Amino acid sequence: MIYGDRRTGILVQGATGQQGSFHIQYMNAYARSVGGRGVVAGVTPGKGGQEVHGVPVYDSVRDAVAEHDIGAAVIFVPAAAAPDSIMEEAHAGIPVIVAITERIPVHDAMKAIAYARMEGATVIGPNCPGLISPGEVKMGIIPAHLASRGPVGVISRSGTLTYEVIHELTRAGIGQSTVVGIGGDPVIGQTFTDVLERFEDDPATKAAVVIGEVGGALEEEGVASTDLPVVGYIAGVSAPPEKRMGHAGAIVEGGEGDAASKIRRMEALGVPVARRVAEIPALVQELL
């Protein structure tokens, strides 16, 4: 529980939209099952006074925080409005902001994240599935039934690949402390380095899995920054250069950020790197 726990009240931005209302239901079903507070308020400008699955909706984040104790926000609004939502929440003093929205222009993401940092807020994402601390809290869209509570922190740039990994870990009897999808865009609020730092300070986390992909060098930087035992995996070994592999950030550019060199650098730091997802549980078991 590194970004929140059962006591964390969550605000959903874009609460009356299809995605927002769908996931309010799932987040609150999870909260009920673990005895947590879950989503306590929603925001959609112009829809104040409505309710979504029993959650009161406000016109602005300012109105919502005046009525509720809110520790985190999850954003489901479209790309054109999401940067403004990040800034609105940061300005209202919400400390953790999870941006699920994909296809936000990079310049908008850079500005919103820079602004949020000035306000002292932590941004996770954008273009991410959010996080789950099994038994404590779910902020976002990670399917809760795949996760189980335990000592392993999972950090990933991907969504469904994360689900595959936690599914494999759970099947192997290895539970997770917190699973964080940090997002598939080139510019993201929390990097591997940031999340690993939180895992190091988290008594519930004994080891971590770093699930990376082609593009940039955030995986190597993260692994180099931590003393925590880590297992790595890098997707995109077979990815051709200069082609964007689905994620805006997943591209080998100017000969940089290819999977082979990432794996080499991680292994040079003493980190075991799985070649197949199915190998991850056994490598993690060796560290525990």
Added chain:
Amino acid sequence: MRLLECEAKEIYARYGIPVPKGVRVKAGEKIPDLSGIGPELVVKAQVEVGGRGKAGGIVMAAPADAARVADELFRKEIRGVPVREILIEERLPIRHEHYLSILVDRSTRQPVVLFAEAGGVDIELAAKETPEAVRRVTVSPLLTDIPPFALRDLLGARVKEFGPVVNRLWKVFREKDAMLAEVNPLVTTERGVFAADAKLIVDDNALARQGIAVNRDLSPREREAESHGFSYVELDGSVGVIGNGAGLTMATLDLIQFYGGAAANFLDVGGGADQERVKHAVRLVAGRPGVKVILVNLLGGITRCDDVARGILDAGVPQTVMVRLAGTNEAEGKKILDGRGYPMYVTMDEAVKAAVEAAR
């Protein structure tokens, strides 16, 4: 999307960055009178590939010869790319070549400005061999101008000479949603500073607001895929691949390679794919020559396995479709496909191994 040099230079010129005098000529167009451009000319193929000069895409010519040189260039391919447009411009009397670029730095989440005293074609090599030769300064994305201290850090004693150009490039970078705005070389001449070359890459997520309707970096099939909301990349193997989520789909491709096969494509159907989208995806992948089998690897979170199964059935393609479905409504999905000739697998490894075997 990467812009052509001539497009980037037109933008730079509008922002007050001096560029050489020149004309754009498209294939099939009549080459205009070149006598007023300069005493010596450079004929440059407009292709979106690096190392263009070394590949014969840049030719010096006297004004009287330039039309003939351009005609020859139109008949060439530069690194496999046909020449559809040419820029004919004045050859500058160059004193020195420098390097200037602004790009998105993932690690600091901010733009970074790079400057090197020595510019020219081998900047990547120079940066690797003597990293200290490239000076770099990060600038907050919230600033509309680069502050003077940052210009001093970047340019040292050359602030007066290059400062204005750096700030104008900063405005281009910000206002054009650039992932990269590069001037290499940035040249000094008796007449002042010029952008002798220009490279501008626009964020694919900002093309619409930049007024760019078509992403030219994509092939026609890739564009069709995008119109359905898929992420799609063409490869040259025989196993067609459909996955949900970029990471899982990439991991599927890697596993195909691990087991000795080769994927024909990358196709991510995206989150919450329904019956109709799955049908389109299967047909799109099946329609490509050389695809022997199709592997569908979907992990349903928001995506429902029964929807996926119906989509596969609707597609009704000639190739064998091998299926690995896990997650929401998994049992219903399997029931729909059971006994209809769709091999089904529980794990990703089993499914990939079988698909590679079947494609042999």
